[in-house]
Amino acid sequence: MMRVPGQHPHRPDPAQDTGRAAVAPVEDDLRALFGESTAVFASLAGPAHMIESANPAFFEAIGAGPRARTGVPLGHLLPEPAGQGLIGLLDRVYRSGAPRTGRDARVLLADGAESREAFFDFSYEPRVDSGGNVTGVRVIGVETTQVKQAQRFTAEHRVLLEQIARQAPLNEVLDGMARAIEELSPEDLVVSVLLADHEGRRLLHGAAPSLPDFYNRAVDGIGIGEGVGSCGTAAHRREPVVVGDIATDPLWDDFRDLARRAGLSACWSTPVLGRDGALLGTFAMYHRTPRLPQPADLALARLFADTAALAVERQREEAARRAAETRERAAREDLAFLLRAGTALTADLDAVQTLERLAASCAPRLAPLCAVDVVENGRLRRVATAAPDERSRQVLGSHIPVYDADDDAVARVLATRVSEIARRAPTGPGPWQDLGVTGYLCVPLLDRGTAFGTVTLLSTEKEPFDGHRVALAEELARRAASAARNARQYTHRVTLARDLQAGLLMPELPDVPGADVATSYHPAGEGLDIGGDFYDVFPLGGDRWAFLLGDVCGRGAIAATTTALVRHTARAVAPLLPGPADVVAAVNRALVNRPGSHGTGFVTLVYGTLTLAGRGLDVELVRAGHTLPLHLDAHHTTRTVDAPGSLLGISADTDVVARTLHLAPHESLLLYTDGITEARDGTGEQFGEDRLAEAVAGTPPRPSSQTLIDALTRAVRDFTGGQDIDDDRAVLVLTAT
Numbered sequence: 001m002m003r004v005p006g007q008h009p010h011r012p013d014p015a016q017d018t019g020r021a022a023v024a025p026v027e028d029d030l031r032a033l034f035g036e037s038t039a040v041f042a043s044l045a046g047p048a049h050m051i052e053s054a055n056p057a058f059f060e061a062i063g064a065g066p067r068a069r070t071g072v073p074l075g076h077l078l079p080e081p082a083g084q085g086l087i088g089l090l091d092r093v094y095r096s097g098a099p100r101t102g103r104d105a106r107v108l109l110a111d112g113a114e115s116r117e118a119f120f121d122f123s124y125e126p127r128v129d130s131g132g133n134v135t136g137v138r139v140i141g142v143e144t145t146q147v148k149q150a151q152r153f154t155a156e157h158r159v160l161l162e163q164i165a166r167q168a169p170l171n172e173v174l175d176g177m178a179r180a181i182e183e184l185s186p187e188d189l190v191v192s193v194l195l196a197d198h199e200g201r202r203l204l205h206g207a208a209p210s211l212p213d214f215y216n217r218a219v220d221g222i223g224i225g226e227g228v229g230s231c232g233t234a235a236h237r238r239e240p241v242v243v244g245d246i247a248t249d250p251l252w253d254d255f256r257d258l259a260r261r262a263g264l265s266a267c268w269s270t271p272v273l274g275r276d277g278a279l280l281g282t283f284a285m286y287h288r289t290p291r292l293p294q295p296a297d298l299a300l301a302r303l304f305a306d307t308a309a310l311a312v313e314r315q316r317e318e319a320a321r322r323a324a325e326t327r328e329r330a331a332r333e334d335l336a337f338l339l340r341a342g343t344a345l346t347a348d349l350d351a352v353q354t355l356e357r358l359a360a361s362c363a364p365r366l367a368p369l370c371a372v373d374v375v376e377n378g379r380l381r382r383v384a385t386a387a388p389d390e391r392s393r394q395v396l397g398s399h400i401p402v403y404d405a406d407d408d409a410v411a412r413v414l415a416t417r418v419s420e421i422a423r424r425a426p427t428g429p430g431p432w433q434d435l436g437v438t439g440y441l442c443v444p445l446l447d448r449g450t451a452f453g454t455v456t457l458l459s460t461e462k463e464p465f466d467g468h469r470v471a472l473a474e475e476l477a478r479r480a481a482s483a484a485r486n487a488r489q490y491t492h493r494v495t496l497a498r499d500l501q502a503g504l505l506m507p508e509l510p511d512v513p514g515a516d517v518a519t520s521y522h523p524a525g526e527g528l529d530i531g532g533d534f535y536d537v538f539p540l541g542g543d544r545w546a547f548l549l550g551d552v553c554g555r556g557a558i559a560a561t562t563t564a565l566v567r568h569t570a571r572a573v574a575p576l577l578p579g580p581a582d583v584v585a586a587v588n589r590a591l592v593n594r595p596g597s598h599g600t601g602f603v604t605l606v607y608g609t610l611t612l613a614g615r616g617l618d619v620e621l622v623r624a625g626h627t628l629p630l631h632l633d634a635h636h637t638t639r640t641v642d643a644p645g646s647l648l649g650i651s652a653d654t655d656v657v658a659r660t661l662h663l664a665p666h667e668s669l670l671l672y673t674d675g676i677t678e679a680r681d682g683t684g685e686q687f688g689e690d691r692l693a694e695a696v697a698g699t700p701p702r703p704s705s706q707t708l709i710d711a712l713t714r715a716v717r718d719f720t721g722g723q724d725i726d727d728d729r730a731v732l733v734l735t736a737t
Contacts, residue, residue, distance in 0.1 A: 175207040193281060202224060446481050551603070670733050
């Protein structure tokens with residue numbers, strides 16, 4: 001800023017000090033950096049350019065020194081030969097009466113024991129009297145040094161800010177800043193920037209383009225603390241440290257020889273602090289001769305320390321952003337990996353296949369080699385392996401760890417239920433050298449806290465496993481253990497269900513002498529082998545056979561247990577009782593006395609006996625609330641067999657009436673459940689007994705039992721359009737041969 005003689009700087013109102021507190025340091029630094037412009041004035045008279053009046057700055061500008069005084073010609077004070085140029089210019093103005101100007105005139109101004117280079121814009125104007133005659137020349141000069149310096153500084157600073165804005169590499173920004181400051185400074189200045197490490201304990205090389213390499217290497221990584229040169233101390237104190245003479249200052253005791261070799265004699269260091277006060281580094285200005293800083297030097301250090309802080313914070317923020325994006329991308333990849341692996345692990349309910357998929361998921365994502373071992377009957381079994389090639393897979397698969405060996409990792413993990421990791425091959429025997437194993441990770445497979453197996457990852461890399469891969473492996477093992485447990489439970493339950501169903505399934509039909517027997521059985525519901533409909537044919541001794549077909553109210557397992565109760569009761573009592581009515585009564589008592597947890601639904605039943613009688617079969621049957629049996633005679637006509645009877649399982653009394661009939665050769669008796677007659681088409685209409693009779697009667701002459709069943713099931717399927725059945729269906733056909 002320019003200070004005009006006689007004009008005082010504006011003094012702000014104290015009430016405004018608070019609002020200006022943050023701005024004042026910056027303005028003070030700029031004022032100190034660029035100084036105060038100097039105004040030059042002189043009034044000269046006559047052709048000899050006699051000095052009538054002049055300010056001290058004029059005498060300083062012309063280099064008059066101790067000769068500075070008024071009342072003497074200007075030529076007596078000007079040094080030769082530079083002064084002749086100024087005298088000639090003044091002569092032309094005096095003679096012509098025309099003003100002249102001069103731009104960027106270079107002068108050396110005394111500054112104590114030193115001098116500084118300065119630039120001025122001069123104006124030379126003629127002095128005239130009332131008659132218009134030229135009586136002298138007036139000289140007015142304004143120093144432009146600060147303007148030129150400000151322009152250079154602003155240009156360099158703008159370049160630095162543009163580099164920071166476009167996220168140029170930090171080393172480029174700091175190196176460019178150091179070079180710019182060295183060029184802006186007229187002295188023999190050397191700039192260095194050191195960066196604090198993330199722990200704030202050491203200073204690392206940032207930029208120092210004019211310092212020798214050996215010096216930069218020596219100070220790279222110096223500690224932060226009191227007495228560690230100018231920079232280590234400034235970083236420790238969080239305030240500038242000025243050392244005017246390195247040769248005598250105790251802060252440089254440990255680095256004095258290093259500085260002497262580098263030709264450094266003074267060092268002023270300013271800490272680089274972030275917006276939150278965190279230490280980012282130091283900004284140092286070295287000189288090759290002992291000297292103390294001027295206010296402009298300190299202002300320059302503060303301004304560029306702030307610029308360095310902006311660059312470092314921007315770089316750290318960008319690095320933090322990239323690191324966060326990397327972590328987010330890695331987290332997404334990990335999640336996708338676990339989702340894919342989890343989907344594969346639960347693809348089916350087979351425990352061994354689940355563990356095979358575990359090994360395939362681990363390799364090569366987590367390690368090139370993987371083995372899964374499980375405990376079965378007190379011994380270890382290797383159930384799955386994965387490797388980059390078939391030979392390695394076979395080698396790994398041929399090795400089985402010892403369950404109770406103290407030196408085996410698998411045995412230890414099974415015992416401790418804690419993952420084990422090592423940067424070496426597993427202890428104990430194994431094909432580790434052949435496979436090039438450099439490290440391993442063994443993770444337990446837990447089922448409610450009990451280890452039932454392990455998954456072992458084997459690395460062939462120099463850096464086997466980090467915490468990230470360990471966490472992924474443990475999470476994958478947890479999911480695999482859960483999937484394997486579910487698969488084993490499912491397998492056990494399926495086995496149990498099959499074993500239970502085996503006692504409930506409809507029996508295979510026996511060969512009945514003199515009779516052709518066929519059945520059709522289709523329980524409603526996907527995956528069901530048993531339901532609420534049932535049938536049975538079994539011998540009573542001699543030429544007598546028993547048959548039955550019935551329907552339990554309800555579906556599923558409870559209905560199936562009721563069908564078993566009816567069948568097994570009938571088989572047990574039938575050989576001991578005289579006739580069908582007695583057997584049905586016994587079945588009814590069993591139903592009435594069954595526990596409530598075994599079902600409470602009623603049962604419909606047709607039960608009868610077959611007796612081989614010469615040519616044909618004698619039939620005696622009872623019907624307990626069931627659909628009417630159908631008799632197909634030798635003339636291919638049908639009639640129902642009406643045998644009144646009440647439902648079973650409702651009351652202790654049974655009310656049934658026995659009926660007898662004779663089946664001549666090729667005549668048939670057809671028993672069916674209401675799932676046949678109540679089958680519906682798309683409009684909701686039922687198949688009914690008439691369509692049933694038509695289907696049976698429409699068969700070719702002398703049909704076999706299976707032919708009748710095929711005709712009936714085909715007719716039902718055509719009627720319903722192949723829709724899924726919503727009720728159990730059972731058919732039993734007895735044909736005399």
